[in-house]
Every structure is written in C-alpha cells, then in structure tokens.
Amino acid sequence: xxxxxxxxxxxxxxxxxxxxxxxxxxxxxxxxxxxxxxxxxxxxxxxxxxxxxxxxxxxxxxxxxxxxxxxxxxxxxxxxxxxxxxxxxxxxxxxxxxxxxxxxxxxxxxxxxxxxxxxxxxxxxxxxxxxxxxxxxxxxxxxxxxxxxxxxxxxxxxxxxxxxxxxxxxxxxxxxxxxxxxxxxxxxxxxxxxxxxxxxxxxxxxxxxxxxxxxxxxxxxxxxxxxxxxxxxxxxxxxxxxxxxxxxxxxxxxxxxxxxxxxxxxxxxxxxxxxxxxxxxxxxxxxxxxxxxxxxxxxxxxxxxxxxxxxxxxxxxxxxxxxxxxxxxxxxxxxxxxxxxxxxxxxxxxxxxxxxxxxxxxxxxxxxxxxxxxxxxxxxxxxxxxxxxxxxxxxxxxxxxxxxxxxxxxxxxxxxxxxxxxxxxxxxxxxxxxxxxxxxxxxxxxxxxxxxxxxxxxxxxxxxxxxxxxxxxxxxxxxxxxxxxxxxxxxxxxxxxxxxxxxxxxxxxxxxxxxxxxxxxxxxxxxxxxxxxxxxxxxxx
Amino acid sequence: xxxxxxxxxxxxxxxxxxxxxxxxxxxxxxxxxxxxxxxxxxxxxxxxxxxxxxxxxxxxxxxxxxxxxxxxxxxxxxxxxxxxxxxxxxxxxxxxxxxxxxxxxxxxxxxxxxxxxxxxxxxxxxxxxxxxxxxxxxxxxxxxxxxxxxxxxxxxxxxxxxxxxxxxxxxxxxxxxxxxxxxxxxxxxxxxxxxxxxxxxxxxxxxxxxxxxxxxxxxxxxxxxxxxxxxxxxxxxxxxxxxxxxxxxxxxxxxxxxxxxxxxxxxxxxxxxxxxxxxxxxxxxxxxxxxxxxxxxxxxxxxxxxxxxxxxxxxxxxxxxxxxxxxxxxxxxxxxxxxxxxxxxxxxxxxxxxxxxx
Numbered sequence: 093x094x095x096x097x098x099x100x101x102x103x104x105x106x107x108x109x110x111x112x113x114x115x116x117x118x119x120x121x122x123x124x125x126x127x128x129x130x131x132x133x134x135x136x137x138x139x140x141x142x143x144x145x146x147x148x149x150x151x152x153x154x155x156x157x158x159x160x161x162x163x164x165x166x167x168x169x170x171x172x173x174x175x176x177x178x179x180x181x182x183x184x185x186x187x188x189x190x191x192x193x194x195x196x197x198x199x200x201x202x203x204x205x206x207x208x209x210x211x212x213x214x215x216x217x218x219x220x221x222x223x224x225x226x227x228x229x230x231x232x233x234x235x236x237x238x239x240x241x242x243x244x245x246x247x248x249x250x251x252x253x254x255x256x257x258x259x260x261x262x263x264x265x266x267x268x269x270x271x272x273x274x275x276x277x278x279x280x281x282x283x284x285x286x287x288x289x290x291x292x293x294x295x296x297x298x299x300x301x302x303x304x305x306x307x308x309x310x311x312x313x314x315x316x317x318x319x320x321x322x323x324x325x326x327x328x329x330x331x332x333x334x335x336x337x338x339x340x341x342x343x344x345x346x347x348x349x350x351x352x353x354x355x356x357x358x359x360x361x362x363x364x365x366x367x368x369x370x371x372x373x374x375x376x377x378x379x380x381x382x383x384x385x386x387x388x389x390x391x392x393x394x395x396x397x398x399x400x401x402x403x404x405x406x407x408x409x410x411x412x413x414x415x416x417x418x419x420x421x422x423x424x425x426x427x428x429x430x431x432x433x434x435x436x437x438x439x440x441x442x443x444x445x446x447x448x449x450x451x452x453x454x455x456x457x458x459x460x461x462x463x464x465x466x467x468x469x470x471x472x473x474x475x476x477x478x479x480x481x482x483x484x485x486x487x488x489x490x491x492x493x494x495x496x497x498x499x500x501x502x503x504x505x506x507x508x509x510x511x512x513x514x515x516x517x518x519x520x521x522x523x524x525x526x527x528x529x530x531x532x533x534x535x536x537x538x539x540x541x542x543x544x545x546x547x548x549x550x551x552x553x554x555x556x557x558x559x560x561x562x563x564x565x566x567x568x569x570x571x572x573x574x575x576x577x578x579x580x581x582x583x584x585x586x587x588x589x590x591x592x593x594x595x596x597x598x599x600x601x602x603x604x605x606x607x608x609x610x611x612x613x614x615x616x617x618x619x620x621x622x623x624x625x626x627x628x629x630x631x632x633x
Numbered sequence: 634x635x636x637x638x639x640x641x642x643x644x645x646x647x648x649x650x651x652x653x654x655x656x657x658x659x660x661x662x663x664x665x666x667x668x669x670x671x672x673x674x675x676x677x678x679x680x681x682x683x684x685x686x687x688x689x690x691x692x693x694x695x696x697x698x699x700x701x702x703x704x705x706x707x708x709x710x711x712x713x714x715x716x717x718x719x720x721x722x723x724x725x726x727x728x729x730x731x732x733x734x735x736x737x738x739x740x741x742x743x744x745x746x747x748x749x750x751x752x753x754x755x756x757x758x759x760x761x762x763x764x765x766x767x768x769x770x771x772x773x774x775x776x777x778x779x780x781x782x783x784x785x786x787x788x789x790x791x792x793x794x795x796x797x798x799x800x801x802x803x804x805x806x807x808x809x810x811x812x813x814x815x816x817x818x819x820x821x822x823x824x825x826x827x828x829x830x831x832x833x834x835x836x837x838x839x840x841x842x843x844x845x846x847x848x849x850x851x852x853x854x855x856x857x858x859x860x861x862x863x864x865x866x867x868x869x870x871x872x873x874x875x876x877x878x879x880x881x882x883x884x885x886x887x888x889x890x891x892x893x894x895x896x897x898x899x900x901x902x903x904x905x906x907x908x909x910x911x912x913x914x915x916x917x918x919x920x921x922x923x924x925x926x927x928x929x930x931x932x933x934x935x936x937x938x939x940x941x942x943x944x945x946x947x948x949x950x951x952x953x954x955x956x957x958x959x960x961x962x963x964x965x966x967x968x969x970x971x972x973x974x975x976x977x978x979x980x981x982x983x984x985x986x987x988x989x990x991x
Contacts, residue, residue, distance in 0.1 A: 093644055126638075132645040143638055143645050152654025153692070155647040157720075244657075251694035545697050568699045577695035592697075 093132055093143075096125035102185070105195045108398045109202060112389045117468070118206045121216065122180035125198065127187050133174065134158050136184060140364045141176040142224045146231040146357075148247055173197040177208035178220030192401035196408070199389035203382030207374075210475045213260050215370045227360045234353030245584065246354055250361050252581035256340035256547055259366050260373055263548060265346065268337035271330060318626060329552075335623055336548035336562060336616075341365075343549050344585050358585070372542050373479045380427015381475065383413065387428075415497035417505075418531050429496050431471065434487060438467035443487075481539040484532070493528035498535075500525050541566050547592075550619050550629040558589030558602060560630060564616050565595060575599050576606045593630065658722070659732075661689060666732045688721045730850035737980060739987045742851045742908075742939065757805040764804025775801040817852045817908040817939075819844065819859050820894045823876055824915030826865040826885035833946045834877050836973050837914045840944065841876070843983055844912055852908070860897075864890040870897075887919055887954065888926035895934050909938040912986070917945035917952030917972075924957035931958065935967050942986040945972040966990050 097103045106125060113120055128136065138155050139145040161167040175183040183201040185194050208216040217223075235243040258264060330347075337343050345358040371378070387409065393399040413429070416422040437443050441461040450456050474483065493499055499517075501509070506516075506524045518525040546564040554560035559582070563570060575592060579601035583590045589602030593614060600607040611632070619629040665687060733739075760768055776797040780786035785794045821841055848857050861876040862868060868890035871878075894911055898904065911934070934941060945955050955970050962968040971985040 093638070128645065135645050135647045138647055138650075139645070145647075145650070147649045147653050149650065149654040149657045150694070151647050152650035152652065152657075156651055156654060244653075248694060252696045254694075255696050255698070543699075545699055547697055563697065571698050571700045574695040574698065578697055581695065 094127050096127060096185070099127060101191055102127070102194055105191065105393070105399065106198055108393055108396070109195060109198045109389055112392045113199075113202045113206075113385070115392075116385070116388065118202060118385065119209050120202060120205050121178070121209060123175075123183055123201060123205055124180055125183050125185055125201075127185045129187050130162075131159075133184065133186055134162070136174060141174055141182075141184075142221060142228070142364065143182075144225055144228045146228050146235065146360065149244065150251060173200050175201045175204050176221050177205055178216055179209075179218050180221075181205045181208070182221050190401065190404075192399050192405060193408070195393055195399045196386060196390060196405065199393075200382045200386040202389065203385035204378065206385070207378045207381045207475060210472060211370075211374060211378075212475070212477050212479060213370050213373065215367065215374075224360070224364060227356065227363060230356045231360045234356040237353045238351075243353075243357075246357055249581035249584040250341075250357055252578045253341045253344060253585065254361060254365050255544060256338075257342065257362065257365050258338040258340075258369055259342060260369050261338040263336050263338040265337060265339045265342040268333060268335040268339075268549075269343065269346075270332045270334050321626075331552075333549065333552055333623065336550045336619060336629075338546065338548050340547055340549055340561065343552075344582075347552065348586050350585075354585075373481070373539070375423040376421075376427040376430070376480045377475065377478075377483050378427070379423040380429075380431045383409075383424050383428035384431045415500065417501050418493070418498040418535050426496060426498065430483070430487060430492075433492065434471060434474075435467045438462070438470045443470075481536060485536060488532055488535070490528040490532065493531050494525065497525075499528045499531055545570055548619075550593075550623065554591055554628075554630065555589060555602075558591055559586045561590065561592045562614070562616070562619060562629070563592060563594035570594050576601060579606075662687070662724075662732055663736060665689065666729075666736045686721055687724050688719050691720045726846075727850060730846060733847075734850075737984055737988070739847075739984070740989050742848070742987070754810050755807040756810050757807055759806045759808060760803045761806045762800065762802065762804070764806055766805040768803045768805050771803040772797065772801055775803065815852050815856055815908060816906065817848055817857045817910060818898070818902060819848055819857060820862060820897075820909075820911040821859070821876060822862045822864070822887075822890045822894060822911065822913040822915075824865070824885055824887065825863045825877075825879050833916065834879070836946050836976065836979075837944075838877060839976075839979055840914070840973065840982060841912075843979075844910075844986070847983075847987065848910065862890050862894060868893045885915070885919065886923055887913070887915060888923050888930060891927050891930040891934070895930055898934070898937060904937050910940050910942075911938055912942040912944065914944050914946055915954070917948045917954040919952075919954055924954050927954065928958055928961050931962065931968060935962075935965075938967060940986070941968045943968070943970045944982060944986075947974055948972050964990075 096106055102125070110120075110123075135155060136143065138151045138158070145151060158167065173183070173185075175181060181201070183198070185197055189197070205216075238246065261267075341358070341362055345355070345362050348358070350358065390399070390405060394402045394405070413425045414422065415425050434443070439462045440459055441447065441463065442459055444461075446461075447456065447459055450459070478486070501511075501524050503519075503522060503524055511524075511526065515526045516524050517527050545568075546566065548562045548564065549559060550562045551558075551560035561582075575594070576599060579590045579592060579599060583601045589600065591598060591600045591602075593599075593611070596610055596613045598607075598609040598611050600609070611630075614630065622629045622631075734741075757766070760771060773795075776795055777786065779798065779801055780795045783796075784792075785796065786792055821844070823837065845859060848859075859873065861871050861873050863871050863876060863878075864887060865885055867886075870893075891911075891913070898909055902909075931941065943955065943958055945952055948955070955972060958968070959970050962970070969986050971982045973979065973982050
C-alpha cells in the first residue's frame, strides 16, 4: 500500500483528471488515492472498503475461500475501481493496471465522489473512513472486554440482522420512532394533515358550523389522557414507536439494552453496512454518472495526449456498458445511456410539456427548441432531487427500453425462460426483443422490495417487553428453517422475546424456547393504522 | 506509508480474521475427530500419509431471506448457521493425527535408538563466494546491481550491458544436517480361524488401521515396517491384504504366532536400535495350555518390545486369553490388554493400547 505521489506518472494523471473535473465544474471533496496489490484489494473489499476491520471469522472465511479461488484460477484478482466516498474520499488503485486504466479509474472515481456529494440521500459525510477506523479500535477493545467467546457470539448474532438495515426507507428510524429528543415523526405529521377537516363553505351560524364540521370523536378528557399516556411512555422508555420501523438494525442499535462493548459492535456494523441502502436506491444514476464523467474526462486526456490507448479504452468501455436484459440489471449501461439521452433531450428542450403533447411524429423527431442553457445544471439538479425509482419513472419510456436493448434476450435464454411468443415484437437468429411496455413497470417494482423481504419492528413492548417484527407479504415465503435461528440471534441482541409475524404464523423465540402459532392474517395497512392510533398492532381475539 | 493509515502498517490484510476462522474450524474439527474415531471413518484415511479431505456444512449467518429450505437446520442460533452448502478442507495427515492425539490425550511414543543411527542430509541454505553449485539468481542480482552502479546498465540511456564479475558470483554451500533416525517394526497378529468373521473382522480392521497410522505419524512414514501374521492351527506371515482372509480351519492355536514373531525379532533385527510393537487380535477362545505358553513367551518378549497389545475382539464366554495374561501382567507398562465388543469402544481400546501407564 502506497500513496499515489510515490508514482510520478500516476500523480501526473491524477492532476490532469482533477484539472478537467475543475473545468467541468464538478463538486468534489478531497480525494486521496492509494495503490494496492491484488491481495490487498481482495482484503479491502472484504472490509467493505475500509483499510481496517475488527477480527471476525466471516471475513476470514471469505478471504480464505477467495485466496483459494484466485489460486485455482476460478476467480480473477483484478478489480478496477474501489472508492469510499465521504469528505475526504479514499480511492484505491490496482498496481497491475496500465496507466490508461488507472486514469479511467481516477476519472470514474471523481464521478462517484461528485454523485455522493450532491445526491438527495446525502450520502457523503465528514471523515467517514477516519470514523470507521476509530470504531474498529473501539470494537477491538470491546473484544478484549467481552472475551473471545461472547464477542464471537454477539458478532454472529448481529450478522443475522445485517440485511435489516434501511436508513432511507419511508419507515426509517427517524420517521417511525418518537423520542424525547425527536417528537412529532414525519409519518405522524402526514396523518395530522390528512385529518384536518375541510373548512365549511359558509361559516355564518354556529349551528351550521357544528353540523357541517365533523364532530370530534374523542372528548377533550380522552385526548388529554392520551397525551399524558404518551408522555409517560416516553419518559419511561425514552422512545415510542409511532409507525412500523423498517430499519430494524438501526432500531436495535438505538434502543436494545446493551453493554458499551456490545453497542460498539452494533454501531460499527451499522455504519459500515448502512451505505449499501444508498447504493441500492441510486445505483443506476450513480454508476451512470460515474461513466458519464469518466468518458468526458478521458476524451480530454486523449485529446491532449497525456494518456495513450484510446482503442483499448473503447474496448473496456463497451465491455462495461454492454446491454443486458432488464432483469439482469447493468447499471453502468442503463445509467450511462440515460444520462447521455437526458443531456441531449434537455439541450433540445424535449423535457417539456409541449414536446409531450405534440402529436406530429415528424415535428417530434426534428424537435430542437432548447433555451440555450447548459443541460448539466438540470442534470445536477436531478441528482440533487431524485433516486433511481423516480429517475426511471419519469424518463424511461418504452421507446428507450427498446433503444437500450433492455428488452433483448438471447434466443436460448428465451426458450429456457419459456416466455410466450405473443410478447415478442422482433427477432433475428440470435436475439428476441420483447414488448417494452410492461417492462418498465416490472423494473420499477424492484424498488419496492429490492428482492428482499421487508421486515418491520411494529411493537417494542409485545408480551412484556418483547420485540414484535412483521414480514410484509410480497407473495413469497421466507425460508422457514432459518426463521427460528434468526429470531434466536435477534433475541440475543434484544435480550427479550422476539416474535415474527409472517402471513398467518407467529414465530416466537423467548426464554430459550421456540414457539409457532397460527393467527389470523394481519394486513400491513391495519398495522399502520393501529399504530397511528396508538393501539397495539397485534390484538388477539 | 503516511497520513492516517500510518498505524495500520504497510499492507491491508485479513490475516487476523483468517486466523480467527482457522481457530474456529479447529474447534469444529475436534467434533469431527470424535466422529472419525467412533463412526468408523478411520478407513477413509487413504494410503499412508495422504491428505484427508474433510467436508463440513458450510456456515452462513441465518437471516430472514426468501427461498426454499435448504439442507441442514440453520445452525444453532448465535453460532454460524448452515447454508446447506459444503465447505471442504484438505487436512494434512499429520494434522489429523495430531488432532486425534490431542483428543485422546495420547502421549508420544518413547523412541529408542537415539544417537546410534543418524539420518544424514544436506541442505543448501547458505551461500558463499566459492563453491560448485552457482546460484544463478543471486549472482545475476548482484551483477545487475554492480552494472547499474557502474553505469553500464541504464535503460533510459539505452545501455543494457551486464557484466558478471568474479566477486558477484554466489555459490550454494551444502550444510550437513544430522537427525536421529528411529526405526520401528510393527507385528500385527490375527486369528483367522473359522470363528473370526463378519463384524469381528470389521472391528479389527479399524483398530489395525489406526495403529498403522499412529505409528507412521510417530516415527515417520518411511521408518516403520508393518508385518502381518495370521494363525489358525499354524502361524505364517502374509501380505497385508491377506490379513483379513478367514481360513476354514476350525481349531486355533495362538502361541505359535507369538513364537514366530519372537523368532523373527531376534533373528532379523538389531534389537538394540529398533523399536518393536506387537498387536494380537483374536476372539480369545484358545486351547487350555495355549494361554499359558503365550504368557511364557510374553515374559521373553517384554524386555525387547516397546509395546505389546492383546485385544479380544467380541470375546465369548469361553474366551480366557485376557484373564490368563492379565493375571500375570496387570497394569503393565509394556503389555496392554483390552477387549473390543463394539464400535463405540474403539476409542477406549486405543487409549488402553497407547495411553499413559494405567
């Protein structure tokens, strides 16, 4: 591991890239580049792109198997770019790459860094890497405090909760839990706005008023009682669940009874895994943005001849941006082409109501009514305001799906998947193009569940202090023989009974015993409604 | 290294985590070793010294996921769960034996002959300016350094000359290494009379296999000679594969096989520098004076042998070899006696044969 200035050629390329990033007006944090060999790279990835990590068997296991696979030639040890964004950002270069590839990586990293700075989810934070390194020290100290065995057990228990991170969910910690410091959650506010009655049209007489206005259901006495009750719960426990909370690990981190050492483990695991939620929600825009800037900067470098190998670059580029069918998501390809399309469309004024309402195809094709402003401002505005879901919902049309070949499937694959011939709109000897119209909807449905079970904390005082989790049904069953072991692990963190509702079954782990019970199915909407009203979400008949 | 990473050293590694995982696996292997000893996987050692491929359930932390139930039970909560897949490891033979030794708390075997016979080998670890075998790599490296320093090799200037001078030459120097060489001879004696068949043979095979491996591990694969003897009405030496071939002769005399082994020991080997081991397996049903003769022979053999084991495999009511022998050699350091009725007792028998003095 060495810093980039130990290599004068790379240092020069970095300076040139930075120069053009500046020319293009990119908003960049300080970026520090390090050069690693391939084994260091593999290790860095296992540490989730931080240079250090606490000792744990899972990393050891993955690393050993990776080493074995690399040795046996089953896996390549080449990794192109790896960056931990934040202020400052840390990026790592592979020492086996050619100078041209290194320049590509540097340019690509700048794209990611800008995206991280600007995006709506506010991913970039100050001193992220430094903070994690400090956390690692704390966790290592915790390990000594806890003893090897308890440390290992607790760490393993937390591993079970890792997929249950959702800091950017609609039902995030911030939106769902009311604490003494954070009263009035956002979800609650929404409900209150809704409850606001429409003003009567003619407020002439008080009799009319009382008739027109919906009568207040609860008496002031009841309201008073409710407020008092809420305050009491708050003061006793320090928090109150106002809505389902999808950020289960975040919830446990904040409110599970822990020792200091255990809390360190929870916090460390949370902080290093939380950004995956951001990646999931913005991957297409993010990778597209990085590719867009990479290409722009590289073209300048080739033009000024500070870098050679444009043919090789084109080969790599087209390899990375190769179209894949929509269900195999290639965010580089889709993202890059979306941004290029948008740049052109904005320049020509196509992102406008008039263009949408124009019926004459000929006029539409020749449309060029831009106001002369730089499209990049609009593009940056998009980065600052939307995530992938909205990005695709607004701009991805069936025509674009067809143009980007998202609906193109190989003949063999087509036969294997058993798709009906009726959905085919075009075919040749190798490929089949499907009807692009239903595809967008399917692509968007990914963003509701990300192909992962949606689990919520819905009660933190279920049957005397137990944690009640709810699995929101997506039409698929949870792997049943993993439910109880997972509950057992969560039980270890919560230190009280943990229960999961999945469809019509209640799975319970409490006091070292497992239980399963049939219940009547409970709709998510009912849960939300009951919680908003301050009732228990699960009521046994 | 500089900046904030200065305290993590020169490299990013996962060494410590790999170590933690290996330790975890070692613990799991202890369970596996129990299985190997009790459930009869002993025969899967393969031929001497080959690695053992161990398969165990893959570990993954259980979590709420979609999907079909895989194999395995998801593990035990806080411990790693099972993902249904398999992890396989290649365990070196010595490692397996070491684990078994630890598990059974077996002491290392006492070796004799130390200082008398030496195994001599040469290692080339040091280098000097004079010698016969030129180390080309080292020589070239020195020559290159000198050439760069002299300015005759400079790629930037287009100079690519390398001169190998006399003082650049480095030779490999042999170093004489002497290690004490131990030699061991193991005699396996088996009763192949008609009554020894079926399960008895299976039990016997497992023990023999273990003894074979255990002695190989202690003395080194090439230093142990394994010899197989069988008897029914008469005794003879056989090839290893014939050791388990049951004859159809009904009667049996065991003393003759002890006698044969004794003769061979005295006539064929240097008793002062060789370690002798003898193991007898049979059902213990003998003619009346047979056991007495054996006891007499054991008296003669005892000073020469490092260990003599007598194992009655599935003895019947009329078996009396053990009782006769133990009447004379009770709690003996050299002569160990046990009976093997069931698979589960294999561990105990091994402990009796190779454990510390009872």
